[in-house]
Amino acid sequence: MLFRKRAVALVAYLMLCGGAMQAQDGKMELSVEKIMRDPKWMGTSPSNIFWSEDGKKIYFNWNPDGNKADSLYSVSADGKNIWKVSPQERRSLPSPYGEYNRAETKKVYEKNGDIFLYDIKSGKPHQITNTVERENSPSFSHNEQKVVYIKDNNLFAWHATDGQTVQLTDFKKGRKAAEEGKDAQRDWLKSQQLSLLQIVRDREAEKEAQKKQQKQDAPSRPKEIYIEDKSVSSINLSPNERFITYQLVNRPKNAKVAIVPDYVTSSGYTEDINTRTKVGDAQATYEFFVYDTQRDTAFAVSMKDVAGIMEQPAYLQEREAKASAAKDTTDSKAKKIAERATVIYGPFWSDNGSEAVVVARSQDNKDRWILKLDPATGKLSVLDRQRDEAWISGPGIGYGSGDIGWMPDNKRVWFQSEESGYSHLYTVDVNSGTKQALTSGNFEVSDLRMSDDKKNWYFTANLVHPGEQHFYRMPLQGGEMVQLTTMPGAQEVTLSPDEKHLAIRSSTSNQPWELYVLNNRKNAKPKQVTQSLTEEFKSYDWREPEVISFKVKDNTDVYARLYRPENPQNNGPAVVFVHGAGYLQNAHKWWSSYFREYMFHNFLVDQGYTVLDIDYRGSAGYGRDVRTGIYQFMGGKDLSDHVDGAKLLVEKYNVDPNRIGIYGGSYGGFITLMAMFTEPDVFAAGAALRSVTDWAHYNHGYTSNILNTPQSDSLAYAKSSPIYYAEGLKGALLMCHGMVDTNVHFQDIVRLSQRLIELGKDNWELAVYPVENHGFTEPSSWTDEYKRIFKLFEENLKE
Known part of the structure; x- marks a missing residue:
């Protein structure tokens, strides 16, 4: 009887995963193979929008004919007369950047x-x-x-x-040749010759006179600046052309770079790909210099007197306090606190050229300073300090200088900060230090720009709903935020050169991006320019997932996309999807970058599954506390949010608690592993794709922000890495990984596989993809992977 049930299930699975099927009413019936084809079958959305310099045309990449690659198209500013740009016109266009x-x-x-x-x-x-x-x-x-x-x-x-x-400038590698006074023995011999022999004195005097004359006759040359074996970057000329600032980067010599073998090559040989170091390895250090051309001297700008530069992160202070308490304090000596390594970005000069500011960030990413710079002395004065015991980031802040500029009065600098818990716009007076918030509230501001007439701000904000983005105009000194876009979903806006028109890329959760034009005024009606979707894509009634929120165990509101069958069965099956990247938003009302997964979720619903797609702790779009909710423990709140989501499915949506699966890629694969290993009674089956299995093997830039380094915070890595919890596996586990993954290396999944073997686990399988990097590109790979995922759920979640 059991064999017969499995045979029937297998036949159904093969039919559903097979070739294209058509419903009796003529509407497309989904299959895995159909979904995972080359995405051109859906139609290609317009992208890379930019205006002509005279504002008469909008240019964009588009592929309505389904060709091998996109072409450049243009349309008039009123949305009429679309045509493909000729190669001659395309070559003559100036760069849209500059x-x-x-x-x-x-x-x-x-x-x-x-x-x-x-x-x-x-x-x-x-x-x-x-x-x-x-x-x-x-x-x-x-x-x-x-x-x-x-x-x-x-x-x-x-x-x-x-x-x-x-x-x-004349930057030169290496060191300058030894000068007089640097070698005592040679200097002594030269002095002896000069004192004994008149001919030597005469010839030396003649050489010096010739040098002096040559210097007077020669054209002016920049000072030779020797940078040893460092590299130079961020070279900047001051408005008065007296100062040139630059950065010297000293890259470590002993850093070990991980190698990824590429097995499927045209040469027939395995070829090695050099990738990256692992978290905690030696990192580059940075020095910021000013070259004063008037004084013909270069000097380093020091952070040693900046407030907070010696303040160690809280986790290190706590560790040292515990270590001190465990020792005999009578014999302990005061430990010298070292100046933290920093990177200085800029300078950013006022429009009148009289003032300069720089942005400095500690390399542990706990501090960001806005600093006034005196280029003549190198003195730095603190205008604003942002401190976060987790890590500094957020919209308009990022990991470099962030968005920053000058107000028209040349006295105030504008920038973004998460001081309030959400990324907002601030100004600070460079003389008085007075700071003012121009936007505030439980929403985020991004993509800031000042109008050309210096009277308004333009920006994007999720004020209406965390999962909806609109374009706003606001007076320069703050005030009413005028919403200029009204279409649901998200709007990517490019202003015309005269700022009278908006070119908008807009989408909803079930409709991919299209191009619209809109007059720059409140309540103006948008005009759709492109029609990109194929008839085949439009023949299916794509669902608009419900964006819900629910309370999790610490009383935080968590948002999610919910997909439900029209007539869900009692105690039916469910799948929880985990988006990747960690800091990314997917429970929103616009077209997802996870469009294949979105279509797969429609397919799952057709087969009777309920699907929940959660913006867990660490996701973008919800402010600082959600962004940093995973600090020192990945697999903590981010995983418990999914456990609470599974509980919600059972209590509110009539899902069988024993028939819940979970899957995701990259960070989503990591959470899937943590779920299967540490919450085995919640999830019956899981598919972990291109997963991080041990954070000590991931990169430095991402991982050190969240978990610090393995050598300084080993407990955080042990708590957060699935490989330590593999003995907890009970349900059915599928793992899929590309063999040439240069982001999450194939080594990650190999080490976990060995761990599962040594633990005697037999309820897992590994599918490998020899030609795939972290983001799959081949339709055949996508198809194979998702057939396996669907089979996993059919065999373990269906009755």
Whole structure:
């Protein structure tokens, strides 16, 4: 009887996973193979939106014909007359990136490694460089008479008046040759010769006179600055052209780089891919310098007097306090506290060129400072300090300098901070230190820009709902936030050069992105420009998942997408999906980057499953406390949110507690493993895809923010790594991993497999994908993977 049930289930599974099927009413019937084809079967959404410099056209990448690659299209500003851009026109277009002069009549940009100056009125480009070497990072000098750019890690200036190019820096690898006074023996011999022999004195005097004359006759050259074996970056010219700031990067010599073997190659040989170091390995250090051309000297800017630079993170203070308490304090000596390593970004100069600020971040990412810089002395004055015992990040803050700029009065700097618990817009006066919040509330602000007339802000915010994004205009000094977009879902807005029109990429949870145009005024009606979806895609009635919220055990509101059958069975099966990345939002009302999974969830619902997709602790879109809720314990609150989600399915949505599965990729794969190992009575089956199994083997930039380092916070790594909990596996586990994964290395899953073997576990399987990196690209791989996932759920969650 058992054999017969399994045979019937297998036949049903093969039918559902097989080729395309059509329902009797003519509507498409989903299958795994159909979903996982090349995404062009759905239609290709417009992307990379930018305006022509005169504001008459909108350009975008699009592929309505289903060709091998996207083409460049354009449409008039009123949304009419779409046409494919000819190769000749495409080649003649200036880069959409670059820098404008203040009047926005000219633009300077890099294209194909050369520098161009574009006259907007005439529409004519002027090529400044035409070399084999790459020039980059062009900008206007403060007086707008020069174009400054980088070539071979040195700063150059092209003069618009005479076309002359001048080299402004001369950074050289290695050390400067030994000078007099550095070698006592040679100096003594030279002194003896000069004192004994007149001919030597005469010739030395003649050489010195020649040198002096040559220096007077020679053209001015920049100072030679020797950087040893370091690399130089972030070269910046001050508005008065007296100061050049730069950063020196010292990369560790003993860092060990992990190697990923690539087995399927054209050569027939296994080829090694050098990838990255592992968390806690030696990291690069950074120094910030000012070269004062007037004094012909370069000096390092020091953070030693900045408030908080010596303040160690709380977890280290606690560890040291415990260690001190355990020792005989009478014999203990005061431990010298070292200055924390930092990175300085900038400077950012006021429009009148009189003031400069920099952003500094501690390399442990617990502090971010906004600092006033005196370039003549290198003195730093604190304007704002953001301290987070977890880690600094959030919209507009990120991991570099973050968004920052000057107000029109040249006295205040604007920036974003999570001081209130949500990322908002602030200003600070560089003289008085007075700080003001221009936005506030339980929502996040992102993509800030100031209007060209300096009267308004434009930005995106999730004010209406955490899962809905709209575009706003607000007076420069703060005040009413005018919502300019009204369509549901999310809006990606590109303003026209005259700021009278908006080009919008908009989507909903069941409709991919399309291009719209909208007049820049409240309550204006958008006009749809593109129709990208294929008839095949439109033939299925894609569900709009319900975005719900529920209370978890610490009384936090957690948001999720819920997919339910029209007529769910009593005590039916359910699947919980875990999105990847950790800091990412998926329980929202726009088209998901997990579009394959979205379609797979529709397929699962067709088969009678209820699906729950949770924005767990650590997700984006909900402020600082949710973002950092996983600090020092991944697999803690983020996992308990899923356990509480499973409880919700049972209590509210009539799901059988013994028929709940879980799956996800990357971070989602990690949570799946933690769920199967530490909550085995909650989840009957799980599919862990490209999973982190041991955080001590992941990268430094991501992992050290959340768990610190293995050598300084080993308990956090032991608590957070699935490999330590493998003995708890009870349910059926599927693991899938690409063999050339350069992000979460294949080694991760190999080590866990060996652990499961040694534990004598036999209720697991591993599927490997020889040609896949972290993000799969081949439809055949996607299809195979999701057939296995569906089979796992059918065999373990169905009656």
